[in-house]
Amino acid sequence: MDFTLSPEDESLLAATRRYARDVLRPAADRLEAVTSPEEFPWDLMEEGTALGLKALPLSPELGGRGADMVVQALVTAELAAGDVGAAYFFRHYWRFARLIPRLPEPVRDLVVKGITSDNRFVPASASTEELAGSDNALPYDAPGHGAMLEARREGDGWVLDGSKSMITNGGIASLYFVLGRTDAGVGIRSGATMFAVPASIPGVTVGPLYRKLGQRGSPQADVAFDRVRVPLDFAVSEVGSGYASTERGLIAANVTNAGLSLGVAEAAYEEALDWSIDRVQGGVPIHRHQLVAHDLGWMRYQLDAARSYLLQAAWRYSHAEPFNPEWSWGVRVFCADMAIEVTRRAMFLFGGRGMMGGYRIEKLVRDALTLTHGNGTSAILTARLGAHQADARIDSRAISREASEIAAGTAAGAGARAGAGTTHEVTAEVRRG
Ligand SMILES: Cc1cc2nc3c(=O)[nH]c(=O)nc-3n(C[C@H](O)[C@H](O)[C@H](O)COP(=O)(O)OP(=O)(O)OC[C@H]3O[C@@H](n4cnc5c(N)ncnc54)[C@H](O)[C@@H]3O)c2cc1C
Numbered sequence: 001m002d003f004t005l006s007p008e009d010e011s012l013l014a015a016t017r018r019y020a021r022d023v024l025r026p027a028a029d030r031l032e033a034v035t036s037p038e039e040f041p042w043d044l045m046e047e048g049t050a051l052g053l054k055a056l057p058l059s060p061e062l063g064g065r066g067a068d069m070v071v072q073a074l075v076t077a078e079l080a081a082g083d084v085g086a087a088y089f090f091r092h093y094w095r096f097a098r099l100i101p102r103l104p105e106p107v108r109d110l111v112v113k114g115i116t117s118d119n120r121f122v123p124a125s126a127s128t129e130e131l132a133g134s135d136n137a138l139p140y141d142a143p144g145h146g147a148m149l150e151a152r153r154e155g156d157g158w159v160l161d162g163s164k165s166m167i168t169n170g171g172i173a174s175l176y177f178v179l180g181r182t183d184a185g186v187g188i189r190s191g192a193t194m195f196a197v198p199a200s201i202p203g204v205t206v207g208p209l210y211r212k213l214g215q216r217g218s219p220q221a222d223v224a225f226d227r228v229r230v231p232l233d234f235a236v237s238e239v240g241s242g243y244a245s246t247e248r249g250l251i252a253a254n255v256t257n258a259g260l261s262l263g264v265a266e267a268a269y270e271e272a273l274d275w276s277i278d279r280v281q282g283g284v285p286i287h288r289h290q291l292v293a294h295d296l297g298w299m300r301y302q303l304d305a306a307r308s309y310l311l312q313a314a315w316r317y318s319h320a321e322p323f324n325p326e327w328s329w330g331v332r333v334f335c336a337d338m339a340i341e342v343t344r345r346a347m348f349l350f351g352g353r354g355m356m357g358g359y360r361i362e363k364l365v366r367d368a369l370t371l372t373h374g375n376g377t378s379a380i381l382t383a384r385l386g387a388h389q390a391d392a393r394i395d396s397r398a399i400s401r402e403a404s405e406i407a408a409g410t411a412a413g414a415g416a417r418a419g420a421g422t423t424h425e426v427t428a429e430v431r432r433g
Pocket residue numbers: 124125126127128132133134135137138165166167168169215220370373374375376377378379380383
């Protein structure tokens with residue numbers, strides 16, 4: 001595993017760091033103040049767009065950099081150290097850029113042109129509904145559960161009816177990827193399909209932006225679809241395979257979500273380190289108190305461990321075949337938990353001021369707390385990891401049993417694996433997601 005970056009990637013990271021430090025970070029108040037789509041600070045995103053950040057994983061032939069997941073994760077962390085909401089804005093494009101090889105032509109054209117040449121093109125991914133949150137991430141695979149927005153064939157198109165909740169970029173998005181139920185008689189794994197829906201189509205309406213604990217520069221809103229009609233080739237997954245398509249996207253997004261957490265936590269640590277040198281109590285700068293030095297050391301090695309985990313998960317995503325999604329679930333949860341604990345300890349080193357508005361550490365604590373729900377809650381992703389481990393063990397036991405039975409010349413072996421390992425099937429396809 002080699003994490004050495006090319007000179008071009010090194011200079012992209014340095015430019016991203018400067019942009020995050022000099023443009024995004026000083027604009028924290030503006031980003032925090034976004035309460036309606038009209039207030040979204042487009043101008044702050046211009047420099048990042050000019051750096052090519054929206055098109056990072058897009059292939060060079062299509063106008064991108066073809067960056068692997070290691071570069072994507074590191075760029076995300078740099079951006080998030082400036083402002084996590086702005087980081088979320090840029091890395092949200094990557095999920096759609098990765099989908100390009102799978103998209104039907106008209107949607108592919110919309111996405112490629114949008115990412116490369118339209119500053120106001122914003123994609124959004126809409127799965128969550130009022131009654132379907134975790135049921136989309138750890139499916140209870142039965143009729144009536146998971147996303148139920150109705151999608152039905154009518155003549156030469158699809159008609160969508162229903163609504164989605166807490167959709168990132170709701171209100172500023174120009175293109176929604178919407179998970180609809182095409183067969184209500186079966187579970188979500190085979191009964192859902194993903195559709196591309198331009199925001200300008202009649203029947204798409206957006207509710208007010210949510211007021212949120214942290215990550216306030218990244219807007220969320222509920223989005224309603226009232227008899228919204230799209231052409232047949234705006235179904236962007238195979239009919240009935242929308243869940244698998246969502247899953248692939250989320251497995252990739254988990255890795256960059258871990259980068260968001262790392263960036264927020266690094267920023268908190270930097271704040272705490274400087275503060276501990278400048279703040280004098282007990283006659284000395286507080287870092288000279290052993291308990292404070294202990295906290296600084298603890299934070300540093302947590303950050304270093306998280307960075308190593310992230311680099312390894314990212315490298316495996318881009319270069320190991322097959323990719324085991326456990327890396328994506330685990331690193332997303334580990335880094336989110338680490339960010340919460342590091343920002344909390346950093347805040348405590350500020351004493352009472354850590355809780356006061358105007359001190360950056362207070363914002364970073366709030367930002368960290370919002371990183372536990374992206375792409376499924378931390379609890380759900382951890383449970384998936386555990387279940388995947390158990391399935392793999394059951395599978396490998398069945399394989400050993402089958403091998404011994406074949407060696408012993410008994411016939412039962414061939415059936416021994418039936419039903420084992422039901423959650424493995426995402427692995428082989430995942431990299432191309
Ligand atoms: C900042 C932010 C951005 C978001 N952006 C988007 C977006 O762009 N698109 C989108 O579609 N959604 C988005 N969401 C929604 C997000 O995906 C959901 O919040 C998440 O999937 C959890 O669903 P829920 O909120 O309905 O919680 P619920 O599913 O109601 O969960 C409530 C609690 O029950 C637990 N729980 C639920 N089911 C189980 C189970 N089977 N076993 C054990 N515990 C369980 C959960 O861990 C949680 O603690 C976003 C959310 C946030 C906070």
